[in-house]
Amino acid sequence: EYRRGVYGFGFKSLARRFKIKGGHKVIMNWYRQWDGTVQSLNTRSKGGRPRTMTKNEVKQYILGFVTKMNKQFKPVNYRIVQANVESLVNKKVPLSTIQRYGKEECGLRWRKTHELTSRDVDNQHWNNIAKFRRFLQRIGNDRLVFIDEIAIYAIMLPCHTLVAPGQEPLVIVEKPSAYAERYDFIGAINGSQAISCMILTPTDRKARNIDGVRKEIVNEWIINELAPAINRLSVNNIYLICDKSRAHNRQCMIEALKAGKCKSVLDVCYMPTASAKYISPLDNPIWHKYREVIRSQYPITTTNLPSILSQTFFSLTKEEIGNAYRKCAITRGANVFYDQPSM
Numbered sequence: 610e611y612r613r614g615v616y617g618f619g620f621k622s623l624a625r626r627f628k629i630k631g632g633h634k635v636i637m638n639w640y641r642q643w644d645g646t647v648q649s650l651n652t653r654s655k656g657g658r659p660r661t662m663t664k665n666e667v668k669q670y671i672l673g674f675v676t677k678m679n680k681q682f683k684p685v686n687y688r689i690v691q692a693n694v695e696s697l698v699n700k701k702v703p704l705s706t707i708q709r710y711g712k713e714e715c716g717l718r719w720r721k722t723h724e725l726t727s728r729d730v731d732n733q734h735w736n737n738i739a740k741f742r743r744f745l746q747r748i749g750n751d752r753l754v755f756i757d758e759i760a761i762y763a764i765m766l767p768c769h770t771l772v773a774p775g776q777e778p779l780v781i782v783e784k785p786s787a788y789a790e791r792y793d794f795i796g797a798i799n800g801s802q803a804i805s806c807m808i809l810t811p812t813d814r815k816a817r818n819i820d821g822v823r824k825e826i827v828n829e830w831i832i833n834e835l836a837p838a839i840n841r842l843s844v845n846n847i848y849l850i851c852d853k854s855r856a857h858n859r860q861c862m863i864e865a866l867k868a869g870k871c872k873s874v875l876d877v878c879y880m881p882t883a884s885a886k887y888i889s890p891l892d893n894p895i896w897h898k899y900r901e902v903i904r905s906q907y908p909i910t911t912t913n914l915p916s917i918l919s920q921t922f923f924s925l926t927k928e929e930i931g932n933a934y935r936k937c938a939i940t941r942g943a944n945v946f947y948d949q950p951s952m
Contacts, residue, residue, distance in 0.1 A: 620848050626682060648855060661706050662698065670694045670786065671707065672715040676913045682950075687711065706944060728883050729950055737881040739945040746941050750800025754839065754874075755850045757796060757855075757891040758822050761918060764789035765904045771860050789912060793822050794918055796891060797835055799847075800934055801927045805830075805838040808915045817885070824856045828865040835870025852885045852892075887948060890933035 616622075620633035620640075629635055662670070674693050676686040691707050711717040728734045745753060764786045772778045793809035807830040809822060819826070839847060849866075851857045861875045866874050885892040903909070904919050909917060934940050938947055 642929055659897075661702055662694070662710065663903050664747060665699065666694075667710045667714050670697050672717070675711075675715070675717060681826045682730065683739060684722060684841050696761075697866070726819050726883070726948060727796070734881070734883070735946065735949045738887055741881055741884070742938050742943070742945040745848075745850070745888075745939040746943065746945075750940065751842075751844055751929070752799070753850060753934075753939070754797055754804065754847055755889050755891050756835070757851070757879065757885070757889055757896070758856070759791045759794050759796070759891075759899070761794055761900070761903060761914070762789040763792070763909065763914060765900070765909065767900075767904050767907050792914060792918065792941065795822065795827065795830060796920075796922055797838070798895070798925070798930055799842070799892060801846070801930060803923050803925045803930075804842070805835045806919055806922045807834060808918055820825065822856045824858045824861055827856045828861050829860075831862060831865040832869040836866050836871035839866075839871050839873060842873075845873050847874045849874050851877065852889070853879045853882060888937055890930065890939075893927070894933045896934050903924045 620636045624633040624636055670693065671690055674690060675685055687704060687708050691702060691704050694702050694707060764782055766780055770778050790811045795807045797804045809826060862877045880888050899921060903917065906917055938945055
């Protein structure tokens with residue numbers, strides 16, 4: 610097709626007409642290689658050292674091995690891959706060579722690991738989560754009240770800070786954060802708003818001679834704070850959802866609701882074991898953002914921390930709470946298995 614000096618038959622024109630990927634330079638290379646036979650157009654070796662491993666060996670011993678380790682949820686690095694390769698090919702293979710094959714030919718990339726427990730990969734565990742999610746999806750979000758506890762420390766530094774060239778990201782504190790005073794926070798929300806909260810300070814724990822939140826504390830809070838707050842919602846047929854901690858005794862909580870003259874709660878329901886991070890809007894996205902908002906208000910003192918905790922909690926917007934409910938797949942029509950780890 611190429612005709613030198615003839616308009617429409619040059620390298621660029623032919624590349625446009627036949628839509629050659631790589632443009633006219635590819636056709637120029639083909640023209641240089643052409644000797645009248647099809648074989649002359651085959652890709653030629655550029656010289657250099659011969660391959661240490663064939664492409665099939667790379668695919669089987671490197672990519673296949675890493676894929677197998679990923680499916681078994683085991684960590685793997687290039688030295689582990691190197692040991693596997695050398696045991697199979699019965700010769701030494703440089704680590705740099707395996708890294709090059711892994712990156713260029715197998716598409717291997719370093720990724721941050723995420724922890725999974727044995728329950729997280731257990732089908733029965735996910736069936737229990739799916740069953741409970743379907744139960745919640747049949748109930749309006751405003752009729753689902755979730756309660757949960759979280760620990761907040763008096764010293765919570767921002768995770769990031771701006772640093773000028775040559776400076777260090779150091780912050781002076783009174784004591785290490787590991788030794789900071791702990792504040793136990795209990796919160797309750799429904800599908801559109803924060804309903805009630807309680808703060809158990811170190812002074813409160815010392816006065817009651819307890820180490821943390823106990824069922825007596827939860828029941829007292831239900832009688833004095835949560836039950837009246839639920840009554841003010843003017844919503845009937847409410848379900849109270851919580852995890853199976855020792856502080857949540859179903860019968861005692863029902864009696865506390867009655868003592869608080871709350872008749873709109875139909876039942877107290879436990880989430881399946883070890884499923885709060887998948888089902889509870891508080892445990893899943895809200896507490897994480899809540900902590901970050903507290904961090905952003907550094908420096909915090911023991912004097913203003915309780916007020917900051919309650920103000921931050923009650924400042925949760927309807928949109929934020931709605932997004933949290935959707936992320937937990939408890940809204941109508943959501944896929945109840947969407948966050949199950951792939952096997």
